[in-house]
Amino acid sequence: MAASLPAPPLSPLVKIRSERDQMSAVERRIADFILENAQLLRDYSSQQLANALGISQSSVVKFTQKLGFKGYPDLKYSVGEAIARADNGEAAVAAHVVAGGEGESLATSLWRRKSEAEEATRLINPPQTLRGAKDALGTAGKVFVIGVGEDDVYSRGFALKLSLLGIATVQSFDVARMMASISSGGAGDVLLIFSEHGHHPALCKLGRLFREQRGRLLTVTRHTSNPLRALADLALLVSAHDEQPHVQSIVYQSALQHLLDGLFIELCEGDERRHAQLLANLERLQLLQEP
CATH class of the missing domain: 3.40.50.10490 (Glucose-6-phosphate isomerase like protein; domain 1)
Structure with missing residues (x-):
């Protein structure tokens, strides 16, 4: 039987989304902010993120460590990499949408959401x-x-x-x-x-x-x-x-x-x-x- 290929690295945003249901109320606030403002995260220090949410800086640090990151800078860097990888495919996807019209735009969006759900499900079922x-x-x-x-x-x-x-x-x-x-x-x-x-x-x-x-x-x-x-x-x-x-x-x-x-x-x-x-x-x- 052929050896299985190693799994591709998991997006930190997928990891956050998959674990959200098991988080505390404060952790969910941090998670939602990151998911909704991923593009802006590079401009936030852990203290600035804490101030924006009205929580302590230690809550932000504990959140990142609970997800398996060494600290907030590690999480921020990982999110930035994930966004960069996604941006690399934007041109091809945009060209496909323009060529196919609104119907294909909806289909592409649904495909992405399905892929995200499947990846998150794979993550929580090791x-x-x-x-x-x-x-x-x-x-x-x-x-x-x-x-x-x-x-x-x-x-x-x-x-x-x-x-x-x-x-x-x-x-x-x-x-x-x-x-x-x-x-x-x-x-x-x-x-x-x-x-x-x-x-x-x-x-x-x-x-x-x-x-x-x-x-x-x-x-x-x-x-x-x-x-x-x-x-x-x-x-x-x-x-x-x-x-x-x-x-x-x-x-x-x-x-x-x-x-x-x-x-x-x-x-x-x-x-x-x-x-x-x-x-x-x-x-x-x-x-x-x-x-």
Whole structure:
């Protein structure tokens, strides 16, 4: 198997955006100022930034160190580099927009927002997290999968992929039916719950019940503090934000699908037997579609 290429350096602005939901109120004020005024950051010292926000200079320094930077100058330099890299591509993008008109301008903007959400989601789900989810799913006796409402679409799609890999999977959007199904589960089994906001009371009850039976709970939610995530043995997180609700929904779905695709690839390429099972099942599906 070919060695994977090293990941490109992550933009500090993407890192700040991805971690915003987990920040304190003061930290969010600093984060929002940097995200909204990145181009101006080079003109601000840590004391000037603190004065602009009405906070202490030490709060700014602690914020930068919490993000993994040596100090405020290191963060400022990193942001400047990220802006310079983005500016290098501005001419090509602008020419494309002018040539294609307003429709392509909107498409380009959406593509950027999707890319930012996918990058932020990758940042908050490090390789060891995906490996943990892969190992749990790959070694499970049975995998129970549930999602309600819009989450059901991704629940169904991922459950089908697991089945094609030869992993015994039980999927439903009906909470009562799933409660009956997991009564046969136990140690070594996995309950995978899709819940964007992680507050669904019935799904939380399912998670508690399953853990009482010594099964492992794997959740997929937004990167926010929520009761379902707090219950999980393993939590996959999605970071996607936009001021426009209809756009935020689209970028969330895009980032979620990208995360699931990465987990599926991990499951495929991590086991030759599963990969062979996938190829055999895809061939059978093709035969079913033939006249």
